[in-house]
Amino acid sequence: MEEIKNGLWSFANGFLVFAVVLILGVLAVRLLLIPIKKLFLKPKIDHTAKTFLFSIVRVILYSVVVITALGTAHVDITSLITALGAAALTAGLAFQDTLKNFVSGMIILFNKPISAGDLIEIDMFEGYVDSIRIFYTQIHTFDNRIVQIPNSRLTSGTVVNCSSAGTRRVDIRFSVSYNDNLTKAKSVIYDVISQIPQALDEPEARVAVNKHLDSGVELLTMVWVRQEDYYDVKWQLTEMVKNAFEENGITIPYPHVEIVEKH
Numbered sequence: 001m002e003e004i005k006n007g008l009w010s011f012a013n014g015f016l017v018f019a020v021v022l023i024l025g026v027l028a029v030r031l032l033l034i035p036i037k038k039l040f041l042k043p044k045i046d047h048t049a050k051t052f053l054f055s056i057v058r059v060i061l062y063s064v065v066v067i068t069a070l071g072t073a074h075v076d077i078t079s080l081i082t083a084l085g086a087a088a089l090t091a092g093l094a095f096q097d098t099l100k101n102f103v104s105g106m107i108i109l110f111n112k113p114i115s116a117g118d119l120i121e122i123d124m125f126e127g128y129v130d131s132i133r134i135f136y137t138q139i140h141t142f143d144n145r146i147v148q149i150p151n152s153r154l155t156s157g158t159v160v161n162c163s164s165a166g167t168r169r170v171d172i173r174f175s176v177s178y179n180d181n182l183t184k185a186k187s188v189i190y191d192v193i194s195q196i197p198q199a200l201d202e203p204e205a206r207v208a209v210n211k212h213l214d215s216g217v218e219l220l221t222m223v224w225v226r227q228e229d230y231y232d233v234k235w236q237l238t239e240m241v242k243n244a245f246e247e248n249g250i251t252i253p254y255p256h257v258e259i260v261e262k263h
Helices: 002-041 047-072 078-094 096-111 151-156 182-194 227-247
Strands: 119-122 125-132 136-141 146-150 159-161 167-176 206-212 217-226
Touching: 002 047, 096 125, 096 136, 096 146, 096 151, 125 146, 136 151, 146 151, 167 182, 167 227, 182 206, 182 217, 182 227, 217 227
Parallel strands: none
Antiparallel strands: 119 125, 119 159, 125 136, 136 146, 167 217, 206 217
8 A cells, every 4th residue: 555655646746747847838838939930920931831830840849848848757758759759760751752842842932042923944834933832832834724843843953933033035036048138137127126115225135147057047136125025025026027027028938849850
């Protein structure tokens, strides 16, 4: 009976110490989370990432409180920590791709190679970034498709950010016949560019001989525009130059075969 009483007394003391430390620890964590939450609101990162990171910090702090409370109650926590470590290792091996995407998401959110609203090109997709999530990034393509790209592809592959510089250069190649006057052809193109209001004056537009082709001469036309005007100017320039060439008698060459009959 004496041993039972001592055991119950020891258990009661241990439980009381555990409860007191746990309650004080929870109160301390709640107070500590207030300035931490304010700190997380400052960085200009995705709201989902802020919430997720804050949840991780909260779980870690509460875990420390529980482990500390168990330790002060003289509970052997070594085996518990070992089991949790083994479980974490097993989970890490099972979810390698998920963890890779998570780490890549953190890199994107803090280094900001891309941001929501940017126009990007990756693999076969081109569109505006809708949101950057913890595990994937969502883009909205021009043909109204929603594409979810794993974050690991964004950090390990080649991503073209078309919005970061603010302006883009429209490069279009026009071909003219060897019989046409190059000076006149270039003058016609410059005249068309002057009729497009979205074309920027600075940097200055350029038209230059780029290649000698089998059936003609290639003129490279380079026009600077704002990023949002890129496709409008590209389409306008392509159509207007074609019409201007026809009006000025400039021939656009095309591959053809001449058959000569021998008698």
